[in-house]
Amino acid sequence: MYGGGYIFEESKNGHSEEEDQIKLQKFEERIAAGEKIEPSDWMPAEYRKQLIRMIEQHAHSEIIGALPEGTWITRAPGFRRKLALMAKVQDEVGHAQLLYSAAETLGKPREQMINDLITGKSKYSNVFNYPAVTWADTAVIAWLIDAGAIINQVANSKGSYGPYCRALERICLEESFHLKYGHDNVVFLATGTSQQRQMVQDALIRWWPPIMHFFGPSDKISVHTETLMRWKVKMASNDDMRQKFLDMYVPKIWELGLTIPDPKLKKNNETGKWEYTEPDWEEFKRVINGDGPCNKERLAVRRRAEEKGEWVRNALLRPSEKYTVPLS
Template identity: 45%
Template sequence: MTTTDASGEEGFTEHFEALLAADERIEPRDWMPDGYRRMVLRQVAQHAHSEIIGMQPEGAWLTRAPSLHRKASLLAKVQDEAGHGLYLYSAAETLGVSRAELLDALHGGTQRYAATFNHPALTWADTGAIAWLTDGAAVVNQVPLCHTSYGPYARAMRRVCQEEAFHVRQGYDVLWSLCRGTPEQQEMAQDAVNRWWLPAVALMFGPPDTTAGGADDRTAAMGAAVSRRSMAWGIKRHTNDELRQRFVDNCVPQAERLGVTLPDPAIRWNEERGHYDFGPIDWRLFREALADNSQCARQRLAHRVAAHEDGAWVREAVDAYAAGRYEEGQSA
């Protein structure tokens, strides 16, 4: 790679584009455009933060799980999420930022996490609905990401996906038991599905990026521009709206088998399209609802910040201990 233009990038750009064209992975030591680095970092960091914040709504039910089997499953699931956070922070670190910087960005609100988790988990059934719907949406998003163009992210996704698929089944199984329990349990299951359906459909897939997503033309055009860039770089493989449709198609027959009603009267099979139709998402209304719900968003972040600040003395001790060991090693 010797050809460079005045900016020193020409030959590098060709090489980068050639790797993408050949559907090969971009690795940390490869040259990459700043925009690509920023876009991958933004996505991986948001994903990592979502895993960590996503532990909260379910983690809050660990002490109240209604059977020892469910308690063990939930512990294993929340533990997996911590593990996913670690894989993803490691992937993000290959782009030249430290975990401490990433956590500061989360705590300071300059990097985001999936707003889905800004909904409160009010009953035990929510642990089932979150795992079935939110993790179910995550799997739909993440399966294509196993082939995303940035190598460390793709490899992290392969490990994450296997566990996520299991979580979906766990959540389905929690709801399955409730739906076959007492009328009060069935009611609890339906209520949880009512509250988690729209957050999963809307927020796990991001804003509409085609007019099919129920957006006005201007919103869809903005979303489409971002998606086009991301897809040209091989970061994303499908539009948000394609993935959203895939998720709805997965869920409808599962809900029928469970015996719960998805809270969207417009859901019906469309023979012509070969997909389920579903009601348009009123994004404006949804954003307002989220704003109303910002009490929970503040609580999620405050919980995270408090854990981090309460643990500062522990991390300082680890650093001091490691430095002391290093000095001992030097003088030995």
């Protein structure tokens, strides 16, 4: 599960000028022609840097994203839900593995990435800094956060870097099952007893602001990313993805008789665009920078897991073997 949008650093002006202009031109021509860039191909330093940053944060989001849902595996009601949730969270961990491997092809070892995660140097999707308060929260996450992730990841799978695209194609296939699981779960709650209905309504109210934040700040205030879009690192604007999400899922939410906590939310038939209350971007920034309801807990859990597992990893090391960058 992942939503991009806020992960790009502002590029320093002129970075491309330091590159070999002939190679750069060929590189851009290949991308424009729809070719994939592979690990051993020449690429601008800035392209490599931004890709590592993006794929690494995506990988972190999968492993951290497994935490809020993972805590509900032991409480899932009934065999059907328990087995499905176990498989779903396992998938998320598998996505992290695929993505760390994809990022490694660009030259950064997994250990270093995980170290940057637990020291707070590297970010992950903001949405996981919110708690899954009840069982219904896990249903809403599995449906709507995974739906958002699919929109983002399907776009990114058409990008230019081969290993990342291939990982995303596989990830999207699995995410589409998560979405079905989540939807089924929400339908059962929304059409169940009054208590179940209340649970899922409350969860939707809690999760709506993080869902609106999911695709990142509005285009008006986000970092300019023309070069990254030309290089097919970033594939769609934050607002475009948010519009697509609203278009696909708001009718489905309303169909279930649930109320979305935004009185301004409606589709403007003239523009074909959704209108909504502007999300609180100050809160978004605050949470991203570490001051959300669960940031400290999430990192503490991850750090503890790393520390507790160190002896196992040490016991697997063979001093005679050297680290090599994987090729795909």
